[in-house]
Each structure stands twice: as structure tokens, then as C-alpha cells.
Amino acid sequence: MDFEEKKIRSNPKPLFLIEPQRKFSLGLRDLWIYRDLLFILAERDIKLRYKQTILGIAWVILQPLVTAIIFTIVFGNFARMPSEGLPYILFVFAGLLPWNLFSSSLSRAGGSLVSNAGLISKIYFPRLLVPIASVGAILVDFAVAFAVTMILMVYFGIPFTWRLAALPYFLLITLLTSMGVSLLISALSVYYRDFMYALPFLIQAWTYASPVVYSMSIIPEQWRWAVSINPAIGFIEGFRWSLLGSQGLTREMFLISTISAIVFFVFGLIVFRRVERGFADVI
Amino acid sequence: MSSLSFRIQNLSKAYFITRAQSGKKAARYKTLQQEILSIPRKISARLQRQESDVRETVWALKNISFDVHSGEAIAIIGRNGAGKSTLLKILSRITDPTEGRAEVYGRVGSLLEVGTGFHPELTGRENIFLNGAIIGMMRSEIARKLDAIIAFAEVEQYIDTPVKFFSSGMYVRLAFAVAAHLEPEILIVDEVLAVGDAQFQKKCLGKMGDVASQGRTVLFVTHNMSVAAQLCSRGILLNKGHKICDGPIQEVVDTYMRTTANENITEKTFHPSRRSAAQFTRFCLRNRQGKQTRIFKNSEEIIFEVEYEVSAAISDDHIGLILERADGLTVIKSVDDDDGLVLPTNREPGKYITTVRFPGNLLNEGVYQFRFVIGKRRGVKHDDQLGFAFEVEDWTNYSDSSAGKRNGVLLKPLKWNETRIENSQLKMSS
DSSP, rough: OOHHHHHHHOOOOOOOEEOOOOOOOOOHHHHHTTHHHHHHHHHHHHHHHTTTTTTHHHHHHHHHHHHHOOOHHIOOOOOIOTTTTHHHHHHHHHOOOOHHHHHHHHHHHHHHHTTTHHHHHOOOEEEEHHHHHHHHHHHHHHHHHHHHHHHHHHHTTTTOOGGGGGGHHHHHHHHHHHHHHHHHHHHHHHHHHHHHHHHHHHHHHHHHHHTTSGGGGGGGGGHHHHTTTTTHHHHHHHHHHHHHOSSOHHHHHHHHHHHHHHHHHHHHHHHHHHTTHHHHHHH | OOEEEEEEEEEEEEEEEEEOOOSSSSOSSOHHHHHHHHHHHHHHHHHTTTEEEEEEEEEEEEEEEEETTOOOEEEEOOTTSSSSHHHHHHTTTTTTEEEEEEEEOOOEEESSSTTOOOOTSSSSHHHHHHHHHHHTTTTHHHHHHHHHHHHTOOOGGTSSSSSGOOOOOHHHHHHHHHTTTOOSSSEEEESGSSSSHHHHHHHHHHHHHHHHTTOEEEEEEESSHHHEEEHOSSEEEEEETEEEEEEEEEHHHHHHHHHHHHHOOEEOOOOOSSSSSSSEEEEEEEOOOOOOOSSEETTTTTEEEEEEEESBBBOOOOOEEEETTTTTEEEEEHHHHHHHOOOOSSSSSSSEEEEEEOOSSOOOHHHHHHHEEEETTTTTTTEEOOOOEEEEEEOOOOSSSSOOOSSBBBBOOOOOOOOOOOOOHHHOOO
């Protein structure tokens, strides 16, 4: 032990170096050191979200449920959208489950850096934690919505099958895509706030481009390949397949969303780390 | 030989400021319309790979090098804009240097502002965990020190109340308490002591002294020379991004005071950045004859004049003057309604000029500094700007001291009175 200590003292290595334009790294060591902060930030997001509301945590259940009911009335009853023989509300709810995870990640994590500008310009911590914690906080909403889905499935008498085992995989795909896109948007909106303003439109357009309220069967056969390029289709149909046994999922969708999830995540991470060093100067 | 904490080599930081190319002086604010109209020009310029705007480089820090050994307490001093905060931001890894490097040997805790990350809706206890984690503590570490933190902050009864109901004093005490219980090998502090009451400031200073005496390193940025001298053994003086001197604290403070006094300015102007509702635009000092000056006779009245711009109507706001001696000792604080209110506290948008008169025959000779603040009595500051140094000369003629000068903050002829109450000759004989 003594020998070890002496060696360290005679040949001291700096704990870290401060240099311009460091080589690219993911900064995993710092992420590990600050791991507690991730949970505390996520906890803060959750605690703050429903402070000073009367219904409090009930909003977590109400939000997706009310959305599903509205969609059911508008698209199921009036527009009479086909739902592959499933109860329309369940059909929509199963689609909303991953879609809400994705879209609220985008809207919350997308602006997370800008809304935490005070922190970022005053103190060092791995900036990645901010958008990751926002996405983490949304997972709580997801868990609640998932429980509601289970209850609906029991109510409508949909059997639980071995396909449920594939659900974690689709959840992972959803998370990777959400995280990748959120990282991109949050980092870029530090420099150009335009991204924050464009985001609601992006989400809205993406919602209608994805089979949340409709089934893939309403799209003419010859155009399905074009629609499948949308990376969100794979996980939405994936969720429906593993929960309800719907038949919308094709091999192409599955592959496209798996590959695009990885690409988005890696690309988002790289862009984020590249531009991260300048945040404090421009935020 | 103690071990190294920092090795800083040729550290430099540049900021780029863009300015419109057109020969005319660029307007300070662009309207949305102007912004939109300039888009095609910018795009075409970018396509042709021309710079549509001139990029000016401003060096906030230039070629700074020094070593810090563990156990040293170093004060970084200098005027506003000297680069002190930039240096701290680089050393605490908030921003990157443009050139040069710094080797850091040890865990760094930086306190560039107390209460960073405090959230008004969360309770005191929740904020301790949040703030602790942000400055780099583990949850278990915070839990272990929770009682000590609460006791240090003196907020036991309110710890489960949202901090939005805290007084500003409680808020600051809690924030400092969390930071004081972080145990980094290197502590970086930026003038947090400017807040809180005198007793708490003393407690904070004590805590920082403890940190230094335990063999840990303290880097401290301050305007307050007496605090610097009290807490630190070594000083580094920065001016306009350059290191001016580095050595024993007393020498550095003396150099600072000499350079401050030598600056020959009688007014200071500011460029409002429109981020807040009310901003100062100009400070100056006048004598009774209305002449702008920075040198006053001891007997002369000093007139502080401040101009400011209100861009959005403000209500219930006050202007305050803080007068300090060059070593940081506060001479007086004054608020615009001290003498029973003459000024309106609701101000419509526009430009204003305000004066404060400081009576003659009161201040002792020396170099003084002043500062104006505008904002709510306890809370949001719209603006806070340091003025410039001015001198008071002693033209009195007291012949008691061998140096010809008396020390003390005040120099005022006081009324003396004497009566003979007993005849000592009677005593002698009895």
C-alpha cells in the first residue's frame, strides 16, 4: 500500500485535463460519477409536473385515456376507421402507448437544455443527464399507461400471449429512437431556438404520418413500402402485435425501425457530444 | 513539498462577437422585420462563402499560467471584465478554453452562484438533495450530512416547506450550507459571500478557512480586498484578461489599489442589453459646482449621478447606492426613499437621471468605490453595476500625527466640551 502511494505521488497523473477541442469521447466515466444526479433530476421532473394541480397524479392516467376516448369518438365512431376487428379504443390505446412515450420525450427533452440554462451556465455536470432524465421521467407515465392497457385488455377479454415477451424489445426500440431524436433537438435548440418552435409541428405531422389512429390496412398496397420508411411505424405496430396480436407488422417495418433506432441514437449522441462543449457560451 | 492542485499553462479564451458589415454603426437591437429582411442577404453571403458580418475576436483571457499547490488559498482579484469569472468557468469545466491547458489534480467543487439548481416548488429537504447532486455529491453522502447541513443553515423548522416561501436570507443560508458540506479537494468560490447577514458571512468565512487549513485548495474570486486578505495567502491580479501579478496577498492587493486609483475616469457608461426592465446607462460624479471629477477635497460634497433606462414599466422598485472603501469595507448603503420618499417607486418606460448627495466633511482621505443597484427591496435585481474609483483628499490641517495623516473611515471635526469639575489643588493639600 505504501509503495502504491509513493508511486502515485512521484508520478502524479492529473484527475482530468482541461483542453480545447478534446478528442471525441462519450464521457462515460463522468456519467458514472454523476449517476445519482440522473435519478434526482428525473425525480424532480416527476415531482414538479403535477405540483399545484387538484387531480395530481391522476393526470398520468387521464391524459392518455382522454386522448384515446377522443380518438375513438372521432375516428372510430364518426370516421369509422377499421381497427382489424379489435375494439377501437384498445387499438388506439396500444398505439398511443409507444407513441406518447416518443412524442412526449421529444417535447420535454427537446427543450430541456434551454429550460435548464441556469444550471448549464453555472455548473459542470455531464449535460447528457438533462435530456436523459427528462426521458426517464416520462417512463413513469409509460408504466402507468401500460397498467391501464393491461386493465383494458382484461376488460375486453384479449388473451395474454407469448408475444408479450417481445414487448421489452419494442420498448427498447422506442426508447432508443426517442432518445436519439431528443438529443439532436435539445442540442441544436441551444444554438437555434427555431428547433423548439418547429417541434410541435413536427410532432403533429409525425402523429398523422404514423398508424396511431388508423390501421396500415387503409393504405393502398402499392404505397405501404413508402410509409414503412417512417421509423415510428415499426414500434407502434410492434406494440400492437405483441399486445393484441394485430397483423400490421411486416418484416420491413421491423428491420427499418431497428436500424433507424440505432442510427438515430448513435447519431444523436455524437452530435450532442460534439456541440456540448459550447453550450455554456451560447445558452 | 506539497503536491500540485492545478497546473495552468497559457490558458486563453476568445469570444466572437458578430457585427453587421454595413459601414453604418450597427443598431443595438434588431427588429423582427429587420431580421427577416436580412435573411436573404445572409444566405447569399453564406452561399458565396463570404462573411456577411464581421467577426470580432475578444480575448477574455490571454496566456494565463500559474501553478497551485494543495493547501493554498488563492484570491483572484481584478476589476469587472478582468477575466476572473471566465477563468473560474474554465477551471470548473463549464466552458472550454480556446487555447492552452490546465491539469487538475483532485475533485473540484465549484460555487459560481449559490443555490444553482434550487427549485422554488420543492421543499428545503428535496432541494438539498437536488443541489447536492448537481454539485457532485452522492445521494448517500448527502443523506449522511443532512442533519449537519440543516443545522448549519439554521432552517430546522422550515425544512419541509417549499423554498419559494423562504426569505432570501434563509434561501442563501441553505444554499451555502449544502455547498459547504461538499468535500472537494479543490474549492472554487465566486463571491458568494456578498450575500447574507454579517453573522452568517462570518460563519461562511470560517468554513472556508477550515477548508483551506485542512490542506485543501481554495480559489476565491472577490471584489472585497479585506476578505481576500483575511482568507487567502496568495493573490493573482487580472486585468483585461492578462495576469498582472502573482504573489503574497498583501502585495497584490496593494498593486490592485494603486492601479485602480490611477485610472483617470470621471464617468462610466454601460450598454444596456435589454434583458431586464431597467438598466443603468451612465454613472458620474460631480462636485458642488457641477463639474465632473474623480478627486474631491475632504470638505467637498460628492454628488453621485446615475442615468438609467426603463424599457418596461416597473413598480415598487428602488435604486440603492453602496459606497465602499477600496479595501472592500462598506462605508454606507443608501436607498432612494431613505429620507421619507421623494421619488416615485412606479416608473414608466423612459430615461431617468437620479442624483444622490454625500455631505462633505465626513469621509477620510482615501480611495473609494461605488456601486448602484436597481430592483426590488428584497429580491429581483434589474441591474447592478460597479462604478469607478474616486479619491478623497485630506485638506484639513491637523498637526497631531507624525505622518500628517489620521486613519479611520471618517474625518470630521467633532464638538468637544470640557468643564473643570474638581479643584485638584484642594486634594493635594488634604
